[in-house]
Amino acid sequence: MAxxxxxxxxxxxxxxxxxxxxxxxxxIPFLWMLLxxxxxxxxxxxxxxxxxxxxxxxxxFTRLFTEMNFGTYLRNxxxxxxxxxxxxxxNAMAGYSFAKFDFKGNRPLFFxxxxxMMIPGQVTxxxxxxxxxxxxxxxxxxxxxxxxxxxxFSIFLFKQFMTTIPDAxxxxxxxxxxxxxxxxxxxxxxxxxxxxxxxxILAFIGAWNSFLWPLIVANSQDLYTLSVGLxxxxxxxxxxYALQMAGSAVMVVPxxxxxAIFQKYIVDGFTMSGIK
Amino acid sequence: xxxxxxKPAREGKRQSAPYIFIAPAVLLLLLFAVLPIIIALTISFxxxxxxxxxxxxxxxxxxxxxxxxxxxxPIFWTSMYNTFFYVIIGVPLVIIxxxxxxxxxxxxxxxxxxxFRVIYYMPAITNIVAIAVIWGFLYNVSYxxxxxxxxxxxxxxxxxxxxxxxxKLSLIILAVWKGIGINMLIYLAALQSIPKDYYEAATIDxxxxxxxFFKITFxxxxxxxFFITVTTxxxxxxxxxxxxxxxxxxxxDGTISIALFIYQAGFSYSNFGYAAAASFVLFxxxxxxxxxxxxxxxxxxxx
Numbered sequence: 001m002a003x004x005x006x007x008x009x010x011x012x013x014x015x016x017x018x019x020x021x022x023x024x025x026x027x028i029p030f031l032w033m034l035l036x037x038x039x040x041x042x043x044x045x046x047x048x049x050x051x052x053x054x055x056x057x058x059x060x061f062t063r064l065f066t067e068m069n070f071g072t073y074l075r076n077x078x079x080x081x082x083x084x085x086x087x088x089x090x091n092a093m094a095g096y097s098f099a100k101f102d103f104k105g106n107r108p109l110f111f112x113x114x115x116x117m118m119i120p121g122q123v124t125x126x127x128x129x130x131x132x133x134x135x136x137x138x139x140x141x142x143x144x145x146x147x148x149x150x151x152x153f154s155i156f157l158f159k160q161f162m163t164t165i166p167d168a169x170x171x172x173x174x175x176x177x178x179x180x181x182x183x184x185x186x187x188x189x190x191x192x193x194x195x196x197x198x199x200x201i202l203a204f205i206g207a208w209n210s211f212l213w214p215l216i217v218a219n220s221q222d223l224y225t226l227s228v229g230l231x232x233x234x235x236x237x238x239x240x241y242a243l244q245m246a247g248s249a250v251m252v253v254p255x256x257x258x259x260a261i262f263q264k265y266i267v268d269g270f271t272m273s274g275i276k
Numbered sequence: 277x278x279x280x281x282x283k284p285a286r287e288g289k290r291q292s293a294p295y296i297f298i299a300p301a302v303l304l305l306l307l308f309a310v311l312p313i314i315i316a317l318t319i320s321f322x323x324x325x326x327x328x329x330x331x332x333x334x335x336x337x338x339x340x341x342x343x344x345x346x347x348x349x350p351i352f353w354t355s356m357y358n359t360f361f362y363v364i365i366g367v368p369l370v371i372i373x374x375x376x377x378x379x380x381x382x383x384x385x386x387x388x389x390x391x392f393r394v395i396y397y398m399p400a401i402t403n404i405v406a407i408a409v410i411w412g413f414l415y416n417v418s419y420x421x422x423x424x425x426x427x428x429x430x431x432x433x434x435x436x437x438x439x440x441x442x443x444k445l446s447l448i449i450l451a452v453w454k455g456i457g458i459n460m461l462i463y464l465a466a467l468q469s470i471p472k473d474y475y476e477a478a479t480i481d482x483x484x485x486x487x488x489f490f491k492i493t494f495x496x497x498x499x500x501x502f503f504i505t506v507t508t509x510x511x512x513x514x515x516x517x518x519x520x521x522x523x524x525x526x527x528x529d530g531t532i533s534i535a536l537f538i539y540q541a542g543f544s545y546s547n548f549g550y551a552a553a554a555s556f557v558l559f560x561x562x563x564x565x566x567x568x569x570x571x572x573x574x575x576x577x578x579x
Binding site for chain 2: 011012015016018019020022023026027028029030032033036044045090091093094096097098101103106109112113116118119120121122123124125126127128130131133146147149150152155180184205208209211212216226227228230231234241244245247248251252255256259260263264266
């Protein structure tokens with residue numbers, strides 16, 4: 001037994017080293033981005049390459065917010081993230097209703113929701129633009145937000161989870177005279193905390209990163225999100241790689257921190273949601 | 277649900293509740309997913325362009341003309357070829373790498389291994405524009421890190437994004453880098469749901485590690501593999517963001533994908549009818565690919 005345990009210790013050590021090497025290779029783009037963001041640009045295009053900055057500078061970051069409008073982009077991105085969390089409540093409500101109510105049209109409507117998962121974005125892109133145009137919503141915040149507000153996959157996961165909540169619990173609350181909305185917000189949602197956490201993070205990441213739709217719908221810079229602003233910066237600051245690297249860092253680092261904090265819920269959430 | 281009838285006084289409110297709960301989500305999906313697909317199919321039979329948006333009478337019905345032109349459009353065929361190139365190399369690479377990563381990460385659950393879950397997942401949550409900026413710089417022929425490393429070994433420089441075939445491979449490398457994360461998590465969740473006693477029993481029976489992998493682990497990952505294959509395949513058939521932000525389809529249309537072709541036809545040239553037709557061709561390809569997957573799965577007998 002002792003011998004066997006030793007062997008597995010060596011094995012774990014070996015696997016750890018392998019993990020570190022692969023992890024390092026996978027992180028090269030991030031490390032390169034961070035180190036470059038703190039270099040003055042001339043140092044960046046020196047040959048041969050220098051890994052660590054010779055002079056550390058924060059100038060790239062201050063320029064983004066003073067000259068490059070990144071404050072506005074950040075505000076718009078945060079609005080988008082806030083709306084995504086409202087969308088999450090809509091998804092949860094729909095998932096709950098599909099799981100726990102026996103209403104007419106439940107199954108066909110749920111099937112319709114699932115079917116929308118198969119539709120590629122490129123098919124709907126132009127018609128959605130035309131619809132928004134008819135509604136007068138192009139180049140507005142609602143136009144950016146509305147099309148992606150709810151997602152079939154999210155409704156599906158919520159339904160999977162809500163099915164496991166005992167009927168008796170909901171019935172007891174009804175007998176106590178609780179209204180349907182009270183039951184949902186005060187009883188069901190608190191029970192669904194774990195799945196809410198997973199989906200909340202995924203919705204946050206999705207909204208934070210959303211690029212194509214804001215790019216298509218927003219014409220004025222006041223409505224640009226961080227990613228659209230970063231794409232613009234790529235054109236404006238052509239050869240200034242240091243500035244672009246700083247912009248990328250502003251985009252990437254917050255999301256990495258959020259994910260690092262909540263990653264446990266994501267793995268558990270996938271185990272729970274029954275994709276295995 | 278039968279209990280509902282016990283309180284007839286509130287019956288009316290009870291019956292409307294489920295509809296109120298689903299209303300926001302279903303209405304938004306109808307408006308932004310179901311209606312658009314009907315519109316797309318309709319306009320694919322018209323010559324709708326920029327004039328057509330403001331003045332519907334400028335649109336005329338052209339039958340299958342768009343589809344006919346599409347099939348004789350060399351750029352469309354190039355985009356088809358490139359898309360299949362991406363799928364054939366990219367999909368297996370993503371699946372194998374994410375399974376490999378998950379197997380390594382599943383070895384232990386100590387702090388180090390949990391930290392590495394985060395590190396391996398990082399590329400997946402990175403914004404595509406930031407990726408384009410960072411990787412564009414890494415791939416830069418003269419200043420880029422990759423060529424400078426090659427220079428150190430006295431080889432290269434490699435024209436990462438300047439040669440049509442190498443550019444396709446460069447985009448695949450970064451898409452695989454980005455695609456490992458989410459699939460790795462799904463595999464990891466699946467691996468953790470396999471009961472430990474299966475392995476204990478197999479060890480007692482004297483089964484080797486390799487035998488255990490092929491007789492226990494891999495078969496029990498069947499559904500995860502199926503799920504990942506279907507979603508990855510659909511994702512790569514819609515390969516768009518990487519060529520869009522990195523190469524804009526170039527050089528010489530060497531990286532243009534079907535999805536990018538649709539985007540350019542629609543939003544760069546305002547050829548909405550033509551773009552809609554191309555998007556339906558893509559839709560049909562995706563449906564066929566998905567159906568093939570489901571049929572193969574059913575043949576294996578465990579669906």
